Amino acid sequence: MTPHDEPYDAIVVGSGITGGWAAKELCEKGLKTLVVERGRHVEHGRDYVTEWLQPWQLAHRGRGEQEVYDRDYPIQSKNYAFGEATRHFFVNDREHPYITAEDQRTVTFSRRGR
Numbered sequence: 001m002t003p004h005d006e007p008y009d010a011i012v013v014g015s016g017i018t019g020g021w022a023a024k025e026l027c028e029k030g031l032k033t034l035v036v037e038r039g040r041h042v043e044h045g046r047d048y049v050t051e052w053l054q055p056w057q058l059a060h061r062g063r064g065e066q067e068v069y070d071r072d073y074p075i076q077s078k079n080y081a082f083g084e085a086t087r088h089f090f091v092n093d094r095e096h097p098y099i100t101a102e103d104q105r106t107v108t109f110s111r112r113g114r
């Protein structure tokens with residue numbers, strides 16, 4: 001693989017002020033930039049709040065609310081791991097929309113989160 005085969009010119013790790021500003025500058029200079037963000041801290045065990053729940057213990061028995069998924073999670077809900085028991089690990093697509101220039105295609109990854 002040559003450097004020209006790489007899909008990105010720059011990869012920024014972290015979207016805090018340092019990474020966010022770096023990404024802004026790189027994008028404004030025309031570089032294809034990928035930002036990866038680990039998301040909030042998840043404590044092993046303590047933060048797995050639905051781990052031991054059975055489907056019948058969930059409000060919609062694990063099926064969730066399709067109208068909410070369509071409205072708020074149209075991209076995230078395509079992930080195989082998305083569901084009523086895991087929704088809290090995914091971002092709301094309305095609050096975190098994918099925005100791309102008219103002439104660019106949107107690339108979405110099948111995994112998002114940490």
Ligand SMILES: Cc1cc2nc3c(=O)[nH]c(=O)nc-3n(C[C@H](O)[C@H](O)[C@H](O)COP(=O)(O)OP(=O)(O)OC[C@H]3O[C@@H](n4cnc5c(N)ncnc54)[C@H](O)[C@@H]3O)c2cc1C
Nearest residue numbers: 012013014015016017018019020021036037038039040041
């Ligand atoms: C309580 C508190 C109050 C503050 N108040 C002020 C204030 O009033 N004014 C002020 O100017 N400054 C304030 N600061 C300081 C300011 O928040 C920091 O200086 C600034 O956020 C540092 O920015 P950063 O981008 O370097 O790091 P961060 O903001 O910490 O960003 C790092 C990002 O990288 C991500 N990340 C880490 N590891 C990985 C990984 N392996 N893969 C992917 N992503 C990863 C993190 O999730 C995070 O989003 C405050 C800090 C704290 C803690």
